[in-house]
Amino acid sequence: MRMSWAPWGLGMFLLGCGEQSLEPVHDGPDSGGSNATGGSSATGGSSEAGGSSATGATGATGGTDDSGTAGEGGVAGGATMTLTGNIRQYPLHGTNCCPPLGGVKVCVFDHPSIPCTTTGSGGIYNLTGVPASSDIAVTFTKTGYAPFMALLATTPGGMQFGTQYMTTDEAATTYTQSANFTGPLSSKPLVVICTAPNIATVTMALTPNTNVQGPVYLNGSILPDPALATTNAGSGCAVFEVEPGDYEASATHPTLKCSPFSTYWAGSDNAHAKIRGVAGYFTVVEFGCQ
Numbered sequence: 001m002r003m004s005w006a007p008w009g010l011g012m013f014l015l016g017c018g019e020q021s022l023e024p025v026h027d028g029p030d031s032g033g034s035n036a037t038g039g040s041s042a043t044g045g046s047s048e049a050g051g052s053s054a055t056g057a058t059g060a061t062g063g064t065d066d067s068g069t070a071g072e073g074g075v076a077g078g079a080t081m082t083l084t085g086n087i088r089q090y091p092l093h094g095t096n097c098c099p100p101l102g103g104v105k106v107c108v109f110d111h112p113s114i115p116c117t118t119t120g121s122g123g124i125y126n127l128t129g130v131p132a133s134s135d136i137a138v139t140f141t142k143t144g145y146a147p148f149m150a151l152l153a154t155t156p157g158g159m160q161f162g163t164q165y166m167t168t169d170e171a172a173t174t175y176t177q178s179a180n181f182t183g184p185l186s187s188k189p190l191v192v193i194c195t196a197p198n199i200a201t202v203t204m205a206l207t208p209n210t211n212v213q214g215p216v217y218l219n220g221s222i223l224p225d226p227a228l229a230t231t232n233a234g235s236g237c238a239v240f241e242v243e244p245g246d247y248e249a250s251a252t253h254p255t256l257k258c259s260p261f262s263t264y265w266a267g268s269d270n271a272h273a274k275i276r277g278v279a280g281y282f283t284v285v286e287f288g289c290q
Contacts, residue, residue: 079132081154085161086123087140091171100124101142101166109137109149109278132156135265135274139281140164146172146185149281151265151274161263172282179216179224181241189277191240192284193249196261198236199289201254203229206240206247206275214240242277249273251287258289 088098100123107116107127114129130136133156140148145166152161167175176183176190193204193215204215215238217228222235231238248267251258260266260273264285267273273285 079156080129081132081156082158083127083130083138083161084158085125086163087119087125088123088163088165090165090167098165104140104142104166107139109139130154137276140166142166144169147281149278149283151276151283151285152263153265175224175239179214179239180226181213185282186280188241189244189279190282191242191247191249191275191277192282193238193251194284194286195231195236195251195258195289196286198233199253200231200233202231202236202258202289203252204238205250206242208247211243212240214238244277244279247275247277249275249285251289253289256289258287260285260287
């Protein structure tokens with residue numbers, strides 16, 4: 001069974017930075033339940049995502065907490081919802097972690113009729129007009145930072161995506177070099193698979209595995225280490241370099257059963273998540289293991 005976050009939403013943690021209480025539960029009678037704090041990784045380069053304005057209902061505007069502004073409009077003929085969350089900066093070596101990141105452009109990929117929004121100085125965004133009950137890709141871009149794409153299965157109502165972390169192009173280059181990838185990100189996307197919370201001795205895989213480099217697991221210093229064969233409790237993540245296209249991600253533990261969280265695109269069964277590699281972006285999927 002796929003695992004789902006409790007209604008307050010997903011908190012995605014880049015490389016173990018930050019803490020937030022989460023509660024994954026199984027869908028169905030075998031519901032589990034353990035508090036989880038996750039780990040996600042970031043690598044990347046430079047890219048661009050956009051969105052043109054469209055007529056429609058006025059979107060939400062940030063208030064005194066500097067939540068940023070949302071665009072106007074929506075998707076004609078379909079139900080829409082509002083996606084909210086916040087963006088923080090993750091430094092290369094974990095120092096000065098993790099200030100809010102303003103000026104991040106947040107867009108629905110391949111939906112130019114849905115206006116983008118931008119995070120305020122508090123790092124908060126409200127993206128309106130998002131297709132409800134749909135598989136969508138949301139992009140997060142800022143000059144000088146590695147572009148990130150989130151593959152989300154949206155809900156009928158509003159959706160809280162929690163906290164995402166972005167790292168600089170310089171830090172992203174260091175991660176790419178540590179993994180011995182060829183790059184560049186502009187032509188070869190990066191896919192990161194993580195466990196939430198960080199769990200050791202998990203093996204990650206992408207299928208099909210042709211034109212796939214990796215997995216390269218992160219070590220205790222939160223850097224890709226080609227010598228590692230499984231995850232460790234310090235990071236719980238692995239990174240892949242892929243050709244653009246669709247893949248299925250999986251995570252396998254010797255004794256625990258791992259399933260992707262339902263925030264992400266569903267795969268062919270409960271043990272897999274669908275992943276799309278898009279040139280110019282890295283993307284992340286998280287698994288819970290119980």
